[in-house]
Amino acid sequence: MPKAAVARGKTATKEKTRRTKKDPNAPKRGLSAYMFFANEQRENVREENPGVSFGEVGKILGQRWKALSEKQRMPYEAKAAADKKRYEDEKQAYNADDGEEESS
DNA sequence: TTGGTGATTGTTGAG
DNA sequence: CTCAACAATCACCAA
Numbered sequence A: 001m002p003k004a005a006v007a008r009g010k011t012a013t014k015e016k017t018r019r020t021k022k023d024p025n026a027p028k029r030g031l032s033a034y035m036f037f038a039n040e041q042r043e044n045v046r047e048e049n050p051g052v053s054f055g056e057v058g059k060i061l062g063q064r065w066k067a068l069s070e071k072q073r074m075p076y077e078a079k080a081a082a083d084k085k086r087y088e089d090e091k092q093a094y095n096a097d098d099g100e101e102e103s104s
Numbered sequence B: 001t002t003g004g005t006g007a008t009t010g011t012t013g014a015g
Numbered sequence C: 001c002t003c004a005a006c007a008a009t010c011a012c013c014a015a
Helices: A033-048 A054-067 A070-095
Strands: none
Touching: A033 A054, A033 A070
């Protein structure tokens, strides 16, 4: 069981935020439920928390995120899953060798 | 087959 | 531009 990193991981992001790139096509996986949720809440949260700098909003968003009921996250998770599918396409083309190399 | 790793994603806000 | 908490993810590759 991956705990070390998965345990909570380095949410602190202290090492490096932008992972490097090693793949030629670098298929960027899909987004995450949080991303979709944040997209909507960010407005609402910031609306109820006027003047709250990212620091607050960030935490508020996070605490709200879980505050929702699993079903409430449904749309977000759904989007996350949908976006993931999108990534499947990239990775698919990524390993696809067809010979379609654009010009060159 | 299984494990764990890394890479990524988006918000705001600012120097 | 990049970072920073906040959260999820989960496909990828190897032995």
